[in-house]
Amino acid sequence: MAAMSGKIAQNVIVAQNRQLGSQYRRESHRPVPFMSNLLPIHGGKLAWTCLFSMKLPSLPIYQSGFVSRRTTINCNAASSATAVPNLEKVDFLKLQNGSDIRGVAIAGVEGEPVSLTKPVTEAIGAAFAAWLLEKKKTDASQPLRISIGHDSRISAPVLLDAVSQGVAGAGLDVIQFGLASTPAMFNSTLTEDETVLCPADGAIMITASHLPYNRNGFKFFTNGGGLGKPDIKDILERAADIYSKFTDEGLIDSKRQASASVKRVDYMTLYASDLVKAVRKAAGNIEKPLEGFHIVVDAGNGAGGFFAAKVLEPLGANTSGSQFLEPDGLFPNHIPNPEDKAAMEAITQAVLDNNADLGIIFDTDVDRSAAVDATGREFNRNRLIALTSAIVLEEHPGTTIVTDSVTSDELTTFIEKKLGGKHHRFKRGYKNVIDEAIRLNSIGEESHLAIETSGHGALKENNWLDDGAYLMVLVVQTLCSNLLFHFSSLLELSLTFLFHHLQVKLLNKLASARTSGIGGGSKVLTDLVEGLREPAVAVELRLKIDQNHPDLKGGSFREYGEAVLKHLENLVTLDPKLQKAPVNYEGVRVSGHGGWFLLRLSLHDPVLPLNIEAPSNEDAVKLGLTVASAVKEFHALDTSALDKFVQPS
Numbered sequence: 001m002a003a004m005s006g007k008i009a010q011n012v013i014v015a016q017n018r019q020l021g022s023q024y025r026r027e028s029h030r031p032v033p034f035m036s037n038l039l040p041i042h043g044g045k046l047a048w049t050c051l052f053s054m055k056l057p058s059l060p061i062y063q064s065g066f067v068s069r070r071t072t073i074n075c076n077a078a079s080s081a082t083a084v085p086n087l088e089k090v091d092f093l094k095l096q097n098g099s100d101i102r103g104v105a106i107a108g109v110e111g112e113p114v115s116l117t118k119p120v121t122e123a124i125g126a127a128f129a130a131w132l133l134e135k136k137k138t139d140a141s142q143p144l145r146i147s148i149g150h151d152s153r154i155s156a157p158v159l160l161d162a163v164s165q166g167v168a169g170a171g172l173d174v175i176q177f178g179l180a181s182t183p184a185m186f187n188s189t190l191t192e193d194e195t196v197l198c199p200a201d202g203a204i205m206i207t208a209s210h211l212p213y214n215r216n217g218f219k220f221f222t223n224g225g226g227l228g229k230p231d232i233k234d235i236l237e238r239a240a241d242i243y244s245k246f247t248d249e250g251l252i253d254s255k256r257q258a259s260a261s262v263k264r265v266d267y268m269t270l271y272a273s274d275l276v277k278a279v280r281k282a283a284g285n286i287e288k289p290l291e292g293f294h295i296v297v298d299a300g301n302g303a304g305g306f307f308a309a310k311v312l313e314p315l316g317a318n319t320s321g322s323q324f325l326e327p328d329g330l331f332p333n334h335i336p337n338p339e340d341k342a343a344m345e346a347i348t349q350a351v352l353d354n355n356a357d358l359g360i361i362f363d364t365d366v367d368r369s370a371a372v373d374a375t376g377r378e379f380n381r382n383r384l385i386a387l388t389s390a391i392v393l394e395e396h397p398g399t400t401i402v403t404d405s406v407t408s409d410e411l412t413t414f415i416e417k418k419l420g421g422k423h424h425r426f427k428r429g430y431k432n433v434i435d436e437a438i439r440l441n442s443i444g445e446e447s448h449l450a451i452e453t454s455g456h457g458a459l460k461e462n463n464w465l466d467d468g469a470y471l472m473v474l475v476v477q478t479l480c481s482n483l484l485f486h487f488s489s490l491l492e493l494s495l496t497f498l499f500h501h502l503q504v505k506l507l508n509k510l511a512s513a514r515t516s517g518i519g520g521g522s523k524v525l526t527d528l529v530e531g532l533r534e535p536a537v538a539v540e541l542r543l544k545i546d547q548n549h550p551d552l553k554g555g556s557f558r559e560y561g562e563a564v565l566k567h568l569e570n571l572v573t574l575d576p577k578l579q580k581a582p583v584n585y586e587g588v589r590v591s592g593h594g595g596w597f598l599l600r601l602s603l604h605d606p607v608l609p610l611n612i613e614a615p616s617n618e619d620a621v622k623l624g625l626t627v628a629s630a631v632k633e634f635h636a637l638d639t640s641a642l643d644k645f646v647q648p649s
């Protein structure tokens with residue numbers, strides 16, 4: 001990778017306590033400026049002007065088997081995450097959300113007490129460090145380094161402070177990136193560039209994706225990819241153990257010394273410039289392949305604002321009219337989520353108001369994306385999958401496209417009849433679809449694309465990395481591909497530029513069409529999904545399970561949800577107008593009345609999401625009534641949205 005201009009922005013003050021006293025003690029800390037002004041943290045609410053402090057040695061040494069040094073880090077400000085004599089009991093395993101950790105980080109929302117406290121977060125940082133040390137089987141002479149980035153959430157600075165303490169307290173070096181995207185964090189484990197202290201041995205992204213402002217969480221990466229469920233469970237078990245010893249002075253080991261460091265680097269500038277180079281290369285080494293294109297970006301006040309100024313503009317695109325690029329963790333404009341109706345309306349309006357060729361929208365941490373064409377037609381959900389499938393199937397005829405469970409029957413027809421591919425509808429969850437595609441390849445079934453209606457997408461050529469921005473690169477490459485797009489160079493670059501791959505792919509498509517003089521705007525993209533039939537009605541209703549309701553009888557919401565699904569399944573078999581999907585991996589999926597519905601358990605919330613698609617409102621209501629009659633005896637379920645939907649208008 002090329003050297004970046006920003007270089008290392010700063011060394012946060014690191015006091016290396018090589019000669020600690022014989023007692024583990026809570027040192028006093030002299031506040032030292034955090035020097036955030038040296039980092040381009042995109043302004044906005046997270047451009048910390050405050051002083052920020054870390055008091056690392058306030059915790060006992062973690063995991064005595066591997067920690068050989070102790071660290072004192074003085075930044076300035078927020079209080080130490082530690083020195084809490086009577087810590088609350090915490091069920092760490094409840095923080096697991098599939099292959100992520102998620103919790104509540106901001107108090108004030110009724111019924112949602114803070115679960116990601118500073119000590120909990122610090123324990124999680126220490127646990128990841130312990131896990132990584134064990135995985136890498138390193139000798140302690142070379143400290144491992146962990147990169148840490150975050151999205152725009154207002155809890156980010158506090159969690160960054162705490163998780164950094166956990167990592168550095170375990171003797172590992174911390175490299176803070178500031179505001180970053182999830183894909184960039186993974187990429188930092190692959191980047192070979194000492195000016196940004198990469199490759200990192202492990203990476204942590206502080207994010208709760210599109211969830212509300214009060215939540216936050218962690219995603220973890222090594223150069224092997226994102227950690228899976230068993231690893232997350234392992235880390236949480238270690239964290240619980242570390243946490244339980246926080247007040248245990250018996251852990252003190254006088255012989256240990258500390259020399260871990262916390263540094264800050266401007267990684268995102270390097271990362272963005274590498275994406276720019278990727279598109280240029282794929283476009284035949286043209287400096288500004290997007291010249292003449294007007295592309296508006298909506299980052300929803302998440303971390304994706306960089307895509308306009310640092311990727312599209314250097315490529316020649318006009319990005320005027322782009323909106324919500326400034327990070328603001330209260331998300332005042334709309335939820336940063338390409339699945340959200342208001343979010344899609346906002347980017348569509350921006351495209352129309354600006355007569356733009358294309359609109360691009362990201363989620364908070366930029367691993368999901370969607371596009372809007374020049375006519376205001378949305379490329380999200382099934383349409384985005386159809387578009388990406390068309391591009392991938394051009395390159396890999398006959399390949400299997402793995403999707404999540406809420407994709408439409410029409411998408412199957414489109415992929416199989418129009419594009420000649422195979423549609424494998426699997427489970428919800430980006431990790432589920434990616435793992436399934438990898439599994440298929442391992443048993444000899446070729447699959448090049450795993451993609452969710454949520455906008456998460458991963459390509460085999462991109463090492464199965466889940467990257468919304470790379471998806472949009474695919475679009476733009478498509479636009480410029482007819483004359484200039486070289487697949488071999490895309491392949492080569494995509495092995496290097498693992499993230500933002502899908503966005504970049506879409507950008508390429510756009511640029512190639514322009515160069516070859518095919519129509520204006522983004523017609524080339526619209527043409528690619530020609531033939532995808534779409535239902536007149538497509539709704540998702542989310543039925544919440546009240547976890548405190550006596551109907552749960554002390555059981556979990558999952559057990560309750562499973563009971564609802566079983567009951568629905570039994571009812572469906574009694575109705576001759578309905579057919580259960582012959583192959584189904586999640587929930588109850590049923591065809592009938594010209595459409596289908598799927599009721600399933602949410603991956604992480606006490607919710608049963610219900611998707612209904614039908615050729616008319618009347619048919620959709622009929623399907624809805626089937627579900628309504630099945631759930632009416634389940635009093636812990638909030639069925640108000642469904643009741644409203646099936647009500648005669």
Ligand SMILES: O=P(O)(O)OC[C@H]1O[C@H](O)[C@H](O)[C@@H](O)[C@@H]1O
Nearest residue numbers: 428429430454601602603604609
């Ligand atoms: O099951 P749901 O509540 O609809 O949420 C499902 C979503 O959960 C998380 O956000 C995952 O990152 C997504 O990959 C998944 O699509």
